[in-house]
Structures are given as structure tokens and as C-alpha cells.
Amino acid sequence: MKKSFTLVELIIVVVILGILGTISIEILQNTFQNYIKTKELNKLAFKTDLTLNIIASKLQNRIKNSVIAVECNATLPASNSQSCINSSMKNFITVSNLDPTNSYKYPVLEWLYVPIYAKRGMWDSAKKSIQPGWSGFVDLKLTDVSNNDEYNITSPDSNFTIAKQIEKAWFDSWGVPNSGDVFADKFDVLVFSGSDGRGDFDDINNSYGYYGNTATRVFELNNTSDTKLNIKAINPSNSTTVYEGYYLVRGAMAIVPVYDASSHDYNLTLRFNYFPWNAEMYMEGNSTLLATHVTQFKFKEEGGVVRLYLCITAPQAKLTDFNLTICKEKVVF
Secondary structure (H helix, E strand, C coil): CCCCCCHHHHHHHHHHHHHHHHHHHHHHHHHHHHHHHHHHHHHHHHHHHHHHHHHHHHHCCECHHHCEEECCECCCECCCCCECCCCCCCCEEEHHHCCCCCHHHCCEEEEEECCHHHHHCEEECCCCEEECCCCCECCHHHCEEEECCEEEEECCCCCHHHHHHHHHHHHHHCCCCCCCCCCCCCCEEEEECCCCCCCCCCCCCCCCCHHHCCCCCCEEEEECCCCEEEEEECCCCCCCCCCCEEEEEECEEEEEEEEECCCCEEEEEEEEEECHHHCCCHHHCEEEEEEEEEEEEEEEEECCEEEEEEEEECCCHHHHHHCCEEEEEEEEC
């Protein structure tokens, strides 16, 4: 006859099974948590990469000498008059002058934007080829000086009628009121390349019209033909020079952090379709959301190269104990 288990033996078996069960549950919990963390980190990495790539794609088409950092208080909610979205402050410096002691005061990145699609142009059925909107080159031999900072220039291989059509379509698509002539509205202007291709530049305070300052290096346009322009400085200074290269400029762009008091982090927004030489600031432009739950957005410039640093955190309450945050850096030439 088989001997039955004693009570002590049964208790030992139950205890062992309980221990094994507890260990198994902990293993399953850890496995699940690791899966959730890995999945969330992958999502954060993708989101951070995507945001940096979008910003970089805009910065690639910048006037390099126009890049500035704007002062505002990024820790205040959007409703506050001193926040970055409502700030009445008009202080700014060139990005190359940022350093660890002052970078926190200047959280907004701003620059003049060059419209690449207007440069590429459109299909010309008669020529059976793509007709560029603007070539970026001036025939200096055909340049006439009218008077103080006013010139008549010829740009070979350009078609400014096409450039205006493309730019008007852009502004119409974003609901920007216009007269139908983006040159007459001074939505699109001209900036010469300067001797180094970084944009003609005198001083950051008087070159591009930022925050009520003068725009001595920005020219309003009037196309007298598809390849000819009459250009005049927004603020004549009798100090400009005609260079062989130029850029068509479609307003300015800005990356603006907006504090979210509910989550204690930032929404990163892109501001565009505003015109500093028309006395406009980024608050008056169109806005689109780039990323939410941003904990850090930093930038600096060295030798014309912009370095971007971005951190994004996981928003889910169940993941906050793990402090899941991804930080990445990108260089824009």
C-alpha cells in the first residue's frame, strides 16, 4: 500500500510551488515591462529622429548669416505675456554668440528661409524641360544702378513669373492674405549671397529687419520681365553691393518651445509665413506642431554649422517611473 503525504510534506510542496509561482510572475512582469520600455524607447527614438530631420530640412535652406537666437522665458505657460509664444521682448543675438552661460535665455531659433520649390520651377511644355523659377545668378555686366541702393539686374535662366506663381500658390494654401503679387506684397524678397555665400551682411541688428530693426540687406522686387528685376533696399543705406549670387527669400521661420503646465514639458512648434522686414514677428505667422513632451531643445553654431540637440520623454503615466527619455543630436551644414 502506497504511503500518503504527511501534512508537513504537503505544506513544503505548497510553499515551494508558491515560491516558484512568485518567481514566475516576477519574470513575466519584468519581461512585459522590458517589452513595454523597449517599444516605447523605439517610438521615442523614431519621434526624435523625425523631429530633428524636419528641423534640419528647413535649416538647410537658410540664409546662414541670418540665424539668430531670440530671448523669451520658456518656462512660462502660453497664457503668460512673457512666454515664448506671447513675448513682447525683442532681444536677440546671433547663434554663434551663444554659450553655456546665456543659452537658456535664448530658446527660440530663427532664420530667413529660401524657397527651394520656387527655385526648382515647373515643367515647360514648349521647351520640354524644367524651367527654374530663379537661378540665383546675376549677370554683373548687365547691372544698372538707378540711385541709392536701387538696381536693375538680369538673372539668366530665371523665370520670375513662374517663381511668383509657385509662391502665390504656397501662400494661398496656408490662407495668407495677399494681393496676388508676392513681390509687391514683399512676401518674397532678395538677399545677395555676399562674398562667402552666407548672405550679404552688415550687422545682425540692421541687415534683415528683425524685431523693428532696419533691413538694409533685404531688397523688394519688381520683375520687369521673366529674367529682369528692379530691386530696391527695404531701408536704403547707400552701402550695398551687387554680388553675382543671390537668394530669393520667403519670410522667416522659427522653432518655438511652448511650455505645457499640465505635463511640465514643452510642445515644439514651427512658425513660418511672417516677414520681419514688414514689421512682423514669429507670433504672427502660421504655426505647426513638431513634437510634444520635449524636455530639452538646444542649438549652437560653429563655423556656419548648426548643431541641434533634442530630448523627448514618454508621456504615459505608467512609464514615468522609468524616466524614459531619448536625447539625440544632429548637425546641419
